Amino acid sequence: AQRVTQPEKLLSVFKGAPVELKCNYSYSGSPELFWYVQYSRQRLQLLLRHISRESIKGFTADLNKGETSFHLKKPFAQEEDSAMYYCALGDNTNAGKSTFGDGTTLTVKP
Amino acid sequence: GAGVSQTPSNKVTEKGKYVELRCDPISGHTALYWYRQSLGQGPEFLIYFQGTGAADDSGLPNDRFFAVRPEGSVSTLKIQRTERGDSAVYLCASSLWRGQETQYFGPGTRLLVL
Numbered sequence: 001a002q003r004v005t006q007p008e009k010l011l012s013v014f015k016g017a018p019v020e021l022k023c024n025y026s027y028s029g030s031p032e033l034f035w036y037v038q039y040s041r042q043r044l045q046l047l048l049r050h051i052s053r054e055s056i057k058g059f060t061a062d063l064n065k066g067e068t069s070f071h072l073k074k075p076f077a078q079e080e081d082s083a084m085y086y087c088a089l090g091d092n093t094n095a096g097k098s099t100f101g102d103g104t105t106l107t108v109k110p
Numbered sequence: 111g112a113g114v115s116q117t118p119s120n121k122v123t124e125k126g127k128y129v130e131l132r133c134d135p136i137s138g139h140t141a142l143y144w145y146r147q148s149l150g151q152g153p154e155f156l157i158y159f160q161g162t163g164a165a166d167d168s169g170l171p172n173d174r175f176f177a178v179r180p181e182g183s184v185s186t187l188k189i190q191r192t193e194r195g196d197s198a199v200y201l202c203a204s205s206l207w208r209g210q211e212t213q214y215f216g217p218g219t220r221l222l223v224l
Contacts, residue, residue, distance in 0.1 A: 004152075043113075044153070044201065044215040086152050097166055098143075098213070100152030 002027045004089050006101035013077050014109050021072040021104045023061075023087030032090030033070040034098070035061055039083045047072075047085070057081070077108045112136070114216035116202050122222045123192055131187040131219045135204030142185050143213060144177055145201040153201055159185060160207075192223045 003026040013019050025031060035047040048056045050063040050070060061072045070087060087101040115134040123129050135142050141160055145153035155169040159179045167177070174192075179185040189196055199220050203213040 006152075009150075043217050044203075046212050049212075088152075097155050097158060097169070098153075099155065100145075102150065102152045 002089050002091060002099045004087050004099050004101035006085075006087055006104050008104045009102070010105050010107070012107045012109060015079055016076050019074050019077040019081070019106065019108070021085050021087075021106065023070045023072065023101060025068050025070065025087075025089050027068075027089055027091075029091075031063070031065075031070075033061070033063055034088040034090065035059070035070075035072050036086040036088055036100075037083050038086070044086070077106075079108045079110055082106055082108045114202055114204055114214050116200075116216040116219050118219060119217065120220045120222075122224065124224050125192060125194060127192050127223075129189050129192055129221065131189075131200050131221070133185045133187070133202030133204075133216060135183065135185070135202070136214055137183075138206070139204035139214070140182065140207050141205045141211070142179060143203040143205075144185070144187050145203065147199045147201055147218070149198075156187070189221075192221075194223050197221055197223045 005024045007022050033050040036044050037047040038044045059074045061070050063070050084103050084105050086103045089099045091097040117132045143158045144156040147153045157167040157177050158165050162179055162182045174190045177187045199218040201218045202216040205211040205213045
């Protein structure tokens with residue numbers, strides 16, 4: 001069974017500080033991992049996916065298969081980064097199904 | 111262009127009633143997904159359509175839940191004999207085709223069963 005764990009429900013940092021949102025997964029195959037973000041009063045949207053290896057809005061995430069982690073990082077947090085962040089795991093044996101973590105609420109204080 | 115739309119945005123019903131939730135995907139998207147999100151939790155997969163057919167309905171919690179997509183575009187999630195535990199936000203998403211393509215989410219339908 002696949003599982004995604006986001007150990008922090010809430011994370012608060014000051015503007016300009018580094019931020020790391022943790023994500024650990026459990027999956028027997030080759031994982032496909034994503035970070036989604038939901039800003040206040042907006043719909044859920046894709047932030048980045050590990051296969052793209054890109055940086056979006058200054059965020060990066062590296063897949064560590066040894067530690068089964070996909071932590072989201074940003075060196076200098078901005079107030080507009082305040083949002084709910086969800087880590088999600090795709091099932092390569094069933095192309096449609098994704099498993100989401102329970103999310104981390106990030107608050108960036110001025 | 112228009113994103114994924116869902117109607118109604120809010121639905122209040124009484125226990126035991128039947129409800130239908132509608133999802134209008136992005137035009138041209140062949141894959142459509144339904145999720146349920148309870149308070150304080152992440153989205154939980156319910157069912158996935160590729161075209162008109164349900165490619166995976168393993169997330170439907172029981173036989174009170176059913177979804178259709180008769181013409182490969184609009185989808186309806188149907189819940190019979192609603193229970194208070196069905197109260198949640200029901201999210202719909204679509205993607206260009208099957209596979210781990212970017213999923214575009216709708217705003218959700220907030221269902222409250224009294």
